[in-house]
Structures are given as structure tokens and as C-alpha cells.
Amino acid sequence: MREGPSLEAMMDRLAAIPPEFTEGMGKAGGKKSGVKLPALVNDLLTDLGGGHITPEEVKALETSPEKKPHLEIVAILCHIYHDPALRELSVSHEKIRKFFLSRKPEELASCIDDAGIFITDPERREEICRLALNVTGMYPSGENEKRAKERLATLDSVEREKILDKTREAQKRAREIREAMLRKEAEEAASKMSRE
Amino acid sequence: MKQPVPREISERIPLMKKEWLPLYNRMGEHSHAPRWNTMCGDRLFKGDLEYVRGFAAGLESERTFTGPEPSESIIEWCESMKNRSHWFESKIAGLDLKREWHLVPLMRRSDMQSSLEYILPYDANLSRLVVNPTSGTTGHPIPAPNHPAAVGCYDPMIQYALRMNGLKSSCVGDKVAAIQVCSQQKTIVYHTVHSYLDGAGFAKINLNENEWRSPESSALYIKDMAPVFLSGDPYSFLDYIRRGIEYRPGAILSTAVTLERALREKISGYFRCPVVDMYSLNETGPVAYSCPDDPSKYHILPHDIYVEAVSETGEPLPEGEVGKIAVSGGRNPYLPLLRYLTGDRGAVSYGKCSCGETSPTLSSFEGRELVLFRSRGGGIVNSIDISGIVRSFPVYSFSFLQRADYSCILKIDAGGEMTASLANRMKDGIEALFGEGVTVEPVREKPAAGGKFRPFICEVE
Numbered sequence: 001m002r003e004g005p006s007l008e009a010m011m012d013r014l015a016a017i018p019p020e021f022t023e024g025m026g027k028a029g030g031k032k033s034g035v036k037l038p039a040l041v042n043d044l045l046t047d048l049g050g051g052h053i054t055p056e057e058v059k060a061l062e063t064s065p066e067k068k069p070h071l072e073i074v075a076i077l078c079h080i081y082h083d084p085a086l087r088e089l090s091v092s093h094e095k096i097r098k099f100f101l102s103r104k105p106e107e108l109a110s111c112i113d114d115a116g117i118f119i120t121d122p123e124r125r126e127e128i129c130r131l132a133l134n135v136t137g138m139y140p141s142g143e144n145e146k147r148a149k150e151r152l153a154t155l156d157s158v159e160r161e162k163i164l165d166k167t168r169e170a171q172k173r174a175r176e177i178r179e180a181m182l183r184k185e186a187e188e189a190a191s192k193m194s195r196e
Numbered sequence: 197m198k199q200p201v202p203r204e205i206s207e208r209i210p211l212m213k214k215e216w217l218p219l220y221n222r223m224g225e226h227s228h229a230p231r232w233n234t235m236c237g238d239r240l241f242k243g244d245l246e247y248v249r250g251f252a253a254g255l256e257s258e259r260t261f262t263g264p265e266p267s268e269s270i271i272e273w274c275e276s277m278k279n280r281s282h283w284f285e286s287k288i289a290g291l292d293l294k295r296e297w298h299l300v301p302l303m304r305r306s307d308m309q310s311s312l313e314y315i316l317p318y319d320a321n322l323s324r325l326v327v328n329p330t331s332g333t334t335g336h337p338i339p340a341p342n343h344p345a346a347v348g349c350y351d352p353m354i355q356y357a358l359r360m361n362g363l364k365s366s367c368v369g370d371k372v373a374a375i376q377v378c379s380q381q382k383t384i385v386y387h388t389v390h391s392y393l394d395g396a397g398f399a400k401i402n403l404n405e406n407e408w409r410s411p412e413s414s415a416l417y418i419k420d421m422a423p424v425f426l427s428g429d430p431y432s433f434l435d436y437i438r439r440g441i442e443y444r445p446g447a448i449l450s451t452a453v454t455l456e457r458a459l460r461e462k463i464s465g466y467f468r469c470p471v472v473d474m475y476s477l478n479e480t481g482p483v484a485y486s487c488p489d490d491p492s493k494y495h496i497l498p499h500d501i502y503v504e505a506v507s508e509t510g511e512p513l514p515e516g517e518v519g520k521i522a523v524s525g526g527r528n529p530y531l532p533l534l535r536y537l538t539g540d541r542g543a544v545s546y547g548k549c550s551c552g553e554t555s556p557t558l559s560s561f562e563g564r565e566l567v568l569f570r571s572r573g574g575g576i577v578n579s580i581d582i583s584g585i586v587r588s589f590p591v592y593s594f595s596f597l598q599r600a601d602y603s604c605i606l607k608i609d610a611g612g613e614m615t616a617s618l619a620n621r622m623k624d625g626i627e628a629l630f631g632e633g634v635t636v637e638p639v640r641e642k643p644a645a646g647g648k649f650r651p652f653i654c655e656v657e
Binding site for chain 2: 146147150151154169171173174176177180181184185187188189190191193194195196
């Protein structure tokens with residue numbers, strides 16, 4: 001991995017994302033104006049030196065009501081990757097293409113109700129910027145690989161969902177522990193020669 | 197044919213040997229033995245005993261304390277706990293522990309009450325869990341889960357602290373290693389033998405005369421058992437002295453509350469043997485023992501904990517500066533500690549002591565105080581008896597004040613499960629300790645934050 005741009009600058013830039021990136025989503029192809037995601041992705045990839053997107057890829061990026069948050073996340077990522085600071089560092093268009101068509105944006109979407117949270121919420125904004133860097137083999141300037149990975153793991157929405165599942169398990173565990181403690185408090189302890 | 201080990205004993209002392217039975221029975225059936233009210237054993241199996249022996253070897257050989265920073269082994273242990281405890285996972289993720297230890301959030305007593313399920317490793321098998329009662333001298337009656345093997349490690353630690361303070365006699369084999377002396381209105385009393393000490397005996401007794409067959413029984417029993425050392429809280433030793441019990445052991449081990457200088461001198465003058473004050477909490481196990489050369493200082497006892505003095509915000513303080521004591525590490529598989537605030541204060545310093553100890557030193561220590569209350573008739577009520585009653589109710593923390601006019605205020609912090617009728621039962625129980633003419637008023641109020649928390653205050657002259 002190599003050092004990338006400043007995370008703070010990326011987050012500031014994302015906070016100022018033009019509203020069309022998310023507001024227009026779902027209207028492409030209709031009468032009203034809006035972001036055409038395949039065109040957006042195509043522009044990004046070609047700007048970064050890659051080839052045009054294929055008809056299959058266009059199909060995968062075409063919107064439908066159930067895919068809306070997922071594709072909005074891809075639109076936000078397009079904005080992030082259009083950052084001149086990143087383009088100067090020659091980010092890999094191949095890695096970005098693979099990432100956009102992977103299950104990751106969909107998994108992220110399954111954890112949220114509205115993709116706008118990746119813009120409005122500081123933690124989620126940090127998460128998506130770190131994720132964008134991580135995918136292209138970079139970590140924020142001033143950090144190291146270990147620190148960046150662990151911080152991303154802390155912010156990771158998908159992991160957080162898993163932790164929530166674990167929390168539900170923990171609640172079950174809490175009941176077990178409380179029951180065991182009550183039962184054992186009523187029983188004899190293990191002998192020790194001092195008291196506390 | 198020799199008698200086999202009775203089942204009620206082998207259930208509690210799984211490694212009990214037939215040859216340990218004579219001592220066990222002598223302790224239990226002595227004509228002046230107290231009225232035992234429970235049975236108890238070390239609950240150690242073969243694997244546990246091997247663990248305790250391994251710990252004991254490490255206690256002697258791994259006393260390589262580096263300096264103010266946490267050791268490699270503590271950091272490795274924390275990293276390993278990250279995969280086993282939600283608490284560790286959430287508190288240290290993304291931190292470079294070696295460089296950023298000061299950023300690790302502090303663990304508090306209230307966390308143990310409210311978030312035990314997050315602290316306790318999720319793969320821990322609860323079948324071996326034991327809960328040792330606490331004397332409750334901190335005002336936070338935390339029922340801490342423990343494991344027999346971790347409790348078993350108390351023995352080598354106690355032996356180490358006593359030996360460093362000059363105890364020459366062995367505590368191993370066919371003899372009574374210790375008697376724990378209590379002076380309470382009510383407590384559990386039992387006799388047992390410890391496998392780690394190759395069947396040496398141990399008894400927990402209560403000096404309260406109601407527990408004995410005759411007024412002389414306690415003195416006669418202790419004399420005949422001839423324990424190598426006596427353990428107890430300072431008040432119980434004062435009661436021992438007041439009763440004129442003549443037996444003098446090879447050492448005194450004082451725990452539960454801090455042994456203040458005047459008390460130490462009194463106890464030391466009476467027993468004429470090494471007097472060791474051990475700083476130990478139910479949640480942490482033994483932390484430190486008093487230095488033989490300067491008993492106002494304490495040396496860190498186990499090699500597998502990291503003790504630091506921290507500021508209110510968790511910043512480690514420079515060597516010698518007094519702050520809150522935080523403990524990390526340990527060996528209790530049900531209670532891994534990560535910068536756990538003990539509620540006590542002190543300064544930590546490093547370097548070899550004149551006594552030969554190489555572990556860090558706690559100085560300017562402000563631990564739990566011995567506070568005694570008064571009944572109208574001039575009798576003494578031990579704060580441990582008050583704690584014993586409070587702890588049987590769903591109370592998070594409490595403080596108890598006796599005013600100069602003998603009336604008492606019990607401030608409690610509790611949840612909705614603490615109903616008015618339960619509060620009344622608690623009040624009645626405590627009033628009964630004092631007898632006629634002393635009222636106890638329970639008040640719902642969180643203990644004041646900041647500074648040193650004093651759970652017990654007595655204003656009676």
C-alpha cells in the first residue's frame with residue numbers, strides 16, 4: 001500500500017458534493033434531469049485512463065427502485081475518485097471498475113436507509129473516503145497501513161452490522177451470565193485465604 | 197480398610213487425598229471448633245493445579261518489569277483479547293497500543309456492573325464460574341465472576357508476599373497454613389485444605405462469641421490449630437487483641453482495608469511477627485504487598501498485571517505523581533482487565549527496592565479506610581457487616597454516614613428493581629446491627645463524583 005491524499009481534504013470535498021449526485025438518482029432516462037450513473041462511471045474510468053464500460057456493465061449500473069441506495073453509493077464514489085488529488089496519484093481504474101461491480105456497494109447499501117448518510121454523517125463520510133482509498137491500495141497521508149486498516153475496520157458499516165448481530169448474541173449471553181452469577185452467588189465459592 | 201474421601205469433600209476439593217483427611221477432620225471436629233455454617237474447597241482439578249504451579253513459577257522467574265510503559269506481554273495479551281471480548285474489540289481497535297496506550301478508554305466499576313457481558317470473553321465456558329463474596333469496603337458491591345484456577349493463584353502470591361516480608365516457615369503439607377479471622381455479626385465459616393499446598397489446612401472463623409461453644413473456644417481452637425499465619429481485616433485483628441487471644445503466628449496478612457500506620461504498630465507490637473498489608477480487590481485479585489523495609493510503600497505482586505497511575509482523563513502520570521490506580525491484565529478468564537480503575541489512588545515508581553523487589557512500587561497510597569460505627573450502648577459495628585447487608589440488595593453503589601447524634605444516612609444508587617419495600621428491608625437489617633436508638637435513613641442519590649470516594653464516614657466521637 002502507498003500513502004494517498006489527506007483524508008481531511010477528501011472528507012471536506014465530499015461534504016460539498018453537488019446535490020445532483022444523489023438527488024437526481026433514479027430519474028435518469030426519465031423526463032426530468034438527473035445523474036446517469038453509467039455515463040458518470042464511464043467518464044470517471046476513461047478520465048483515469050481506462051476503457052469504456054461494456055453493455056453488461058451499463059446494465060449492472062442502470063437504476064431501479066430496489067438498487068437505488070446501492071447505485072447512489074457508486075455515484076458518491078465517482079465524486080470521490082474524481083478528486084484531482086487522487087487523479088494526480090494515478091489511481092488504478094481497474095481496481096475502481098472491479099470495486100463498483102463488486103458486492104461491496106450493495107452490502108454497504110444493505111446497512112443504511114439513505115445513501116445521503118455517507119455525506120451528512122461525519123463517521124460515515126470518513127468510512128467511505130477510507131474505503132475508497134483502501135480499495136485502490138492507499139492509506140491517508142500521515143497514517144500507516146495498519147492504523148488505516150484498523151480505523152476502517154472500526155468504521156466499517158458492514159462490520160458494524162455484524163457487531164450488532166453479535167450484540168444481540170451478547171444480550172443472550174448477558175442473560176446467561178446473570179443467571180450463572182446468581183446461581184453461583186447462592187452456591188459456595190472457591191476457598192481463598194484472604195478477603196477483599 | 198481406610199475410609200474413602202467422602203463425596204461432599206471431593207466435590208469441593210476434587211484433588212483431595214485420603215492422607216489429608218486426618219487434618220481436615222481434626223480442624224472440623226475439634227472440641228472447640230466453631231459452628232461451621234458452610235463447606236468450601238479450592239475446586240481445583242489437575243489442569244487447574246498445573247496452571248497454578250505454572251503461575252507460581254512465573255511469579256518467581258518472570259519479574260522483569262521494564263518501566264512506565266506496558267510490557268510486550270501485556271500488549272500481546274490485549275491484542276489477543278480483541279478477538280475474544282467485545283469490550284477489547286471496541287476500545288482498542290485502530291490503536292497502536294505501544295504508542296497510543298494513553299488513548300485506551302478506562303474501565304470503571306460501573307462498567308463491570310452494566311457491561312459485564314461485553315467484557316467477559318464470548319467464548320468463555322461459564323461452567324467453572326465461581327463468585328467469591330466481597331467485603332464491600334469500596335461502597336461498590338460488585339459480584340465479580342472468577343475461576344477456581346485464578347482463585348488458586350492467590351496461594352502462591354500470598355506465600356510470596358509473606359516470604360518477602362520475612363516469613364521463614366513453610367505453609368505446605370500436614371499443618372494448618374492459615375486461619376482467616378473475621379469479626380462480624382454474621383459471616384460464613386468453614387474449614388478446608390488446599391491442594392496447591394499439598395493438603396495444608398485453612399479455616400475461616402468469626403470471633404463473634406455466638407459462633408462458638410464457649411467464650412474460650414476461639415482462643416483454644418486457634419492455639420491448637422497453630423496456623424502458620426493469620427489473615428483478616430485490621431478490625432478483626434483489633435478484636436483478636438481485645439479478646440486477649442494469646443496465639444502468635446509466624447506472620448499476619450492484613451487485607452480488605454488499608455492498614456494505617458497506628459494500627460500496624462498496634463498489631464505488630466502484639467503479634468511480634470511480620471505484618472503484611474496486601475492490596476487486593478475481588479475484581480483484580482492481589483495487586484500489591486507492603487514493603488518490608490518501608491510498609492508505607494507497596495510492591496506490585498503478580499507479574500502478569502500492568503499497574504499505572506492515571507489522571508482523570510486517563511493520561512498516564514509521570515513517575516511519582518499521585519493519580520487513580522488502573523490495572524490491566526491478570527488471569528481471571530471471566531474478567532480481563534483493561535485500564536480498570538480500582539477506585540484507589542497512589543503514585544507508581546520504578547527501580548529495584550532496598551528489600552530486593554524489582555517490581556514497580558505504589559507509594560502515597562490512598563486505599564480503602566477502616567471505619568467503625570457506634571451503637572448507643574458503646575458497641576462497635578463493622579462496616580463490613582453493613583456492606584454484607586447492602587450487597588444482598590440490587591444496589592450499584594452506596595455510602596454510609598453516621599452523624600454525631602448516632603443517626604445514619606445510607607445513600608444508594610440503584611435501578612428500578614430496588615423497590616421501596618426492599619429499601620425498607622435493607623434499612624431494618626442495618627438498624628438491627630446497631631440495636632436500639634439508631635435510625636437509618638435510606639436516600640436515593642448517586643455518590644459524588646471526583647476526588648476520593650469515601651463509602652463510610654463516622655462522625656460519632
